[in-house]
Amino acid sequence: MKISLSVNGTQHSLEIEPRVTLLDALRDRLKLTGSKKGCDHGQCGACTVMVNGRRVNSCLSLAVMHEDDEITTIEGIGTPDELARLQQNFVECDGYQCGYCTPGQIVSAKAAIEEAKAGWPSYVSPTLADMGELDDEEIAERMSGNLCRCSAYPGIRQAIAKTAKEDA
Amino acid sequence: MRPFDYTRATDLEDAAHHLSSGSTVIAGGTNLLDLMKIQVMTPDHLVDITRLPGLSDIEDTGSGLRIGTLVTNSDLAGDTRVRNGYPVLARALLAGASGQLRNKATTGGNFLQRTRCPYFYDTAMPCNKREPNSGCSAQGGDARMCAILGTSPECIAAHPSDMAVAMRALDAQVEVRGADGETRMMALDDLYHLPGDRPDREYALDKGEIIIAAHLPAPSPNTRQTYRKVRDRASYAFALVSVAAVIEMGEDGKIANAALAFGGIGTRPWRDPEVEKELIGSEPSNELFAKAADVLLRDAWLEESNAFKAPLAKRTLISALRDVTGLSGQDHYDMGDAA
């Protein structure tokens, strides 16, 4: 099938089979290899991208289903020369070790901060009316869809807390 | 994944046409694609309903909410009407999956997600649900994620949804559109078949039928609601046991009304009127709650690897009821007594 995908503000034309996942289209066809394949089954979050501003697992979606959507990958968040604040904070807080989960963590964290700003409660929020502070427990729960094999979790949570504070 | 044809439906008529000729619906795709990758599901043709207009809204009907089938789990959990009027549902949704998955998972897809029995996933092993008459590997095998209520000699697979458990406690109905364009309403309970001798027949949908919405009755402002989920890790795991409790207390301090539904232990989102009868009209007490749990578990089928679910369900139910009736603020209770 012939489709067009809008990724990080650039329109791409692609000829692909319907069974190609969004993750494989990004990595193998568009050579945007920042998004990683950890499990390919929605269980690890390494493939996290944003679709129209919402974080999703790109391994559990078909590329052909995303025409007219705006897709944001880690490449659209910052570059090595111009890191986003969140990326800078991952560096400063030691939010990674091997780095494999990091692109997914950062894209997911960016969306999670927005979700909290929009007032979405989480499973650990004391009341559903108001989530209160984005504390360690809230961050851990909101980021539970991103696993880190190196267990860099404390640094990841710190980097997110720091960014949320700077944002506020 | 095996190759398949893909069509983006232009309207419901078009979707129904494709379904009648054997296509499979894809919505969020988070369950279907997962199963297609391991060839547990091998559809030849997918019809994508995600661009259909009018299926993504939550409307106030005057007598409750109508939730379009494409409303995502995160939009539903975030909706202020749901957070205020149906907190048990918001909590159940937030207890499910992850932030990423909830952004894709749809209401209809969540109802119709398939079991998490490990043998259903393993095409090298017998499974009556996946392949009729091949046998049930979970019995005598690893049944940790399997059901103890509503089981049959052919199948003990549990329904894995959190959302559907809360919807059961809230008396939700499902709006279904047939191939002929007619719509019908059914109680959520009627959507799910018990496994019996045909565990492969899971849902009461005819060929060409599509779920278009879920309906919730008007919220009862006097109810207290809670969703309690117990799982192998603190987040991002399916329920071993979950309890959705919707309780109304009378002015006399007695339980005036009770609706209880259970996840992780039933072959479908589980509700048992006998348990509710046990509670209604009585004053809350630990003994009463323990008795209600015994009623719930009276016909439980326990495998060696999931026998722990009986005491766990009992304790979880007692704990949820203590919270929701206010008992937990009044006395201390040692869960060890409930074994």
Ligand SMILES: Cc1cc2nc3c(=O)[nH]c(=O)nc-3n(C[C@H](O)[C@H](O)[C@H](O)COP(=O)(O)OP(=O)(O)OC[C@H]3O[C@@H](n4cnc5c(N)ncnc54)[C@H](O)[C@@H]3O)c2cc1C
């Ligand atoms: C790692 C992981 C963890 C998870 N954890 C949890 C959890 O803790 N709790 C929980 O409840 N769920 C959990 N889930 C499951 C998740 O909630 C479901 O995958 C999701 O709700 C399915 O919705 P979907 O829209 O993606 O469905 P799809 O995958 O698109 O569809 C599922 C099925 O429903 C059919 N279908 C979809 N819409 C319709 C319709 N309108 N009419 C007729 N048929 C339709 C499809 O044909 C398919 O057979 C988890 C999933 C993953 C991958």
Ligand code: FES
């Ligand atoms: S690769 Fe998508 S969740 Fe693991």
Ligand code: FES
């Ligand atoms: S840094 Fe190695 S997996 Fe997270």
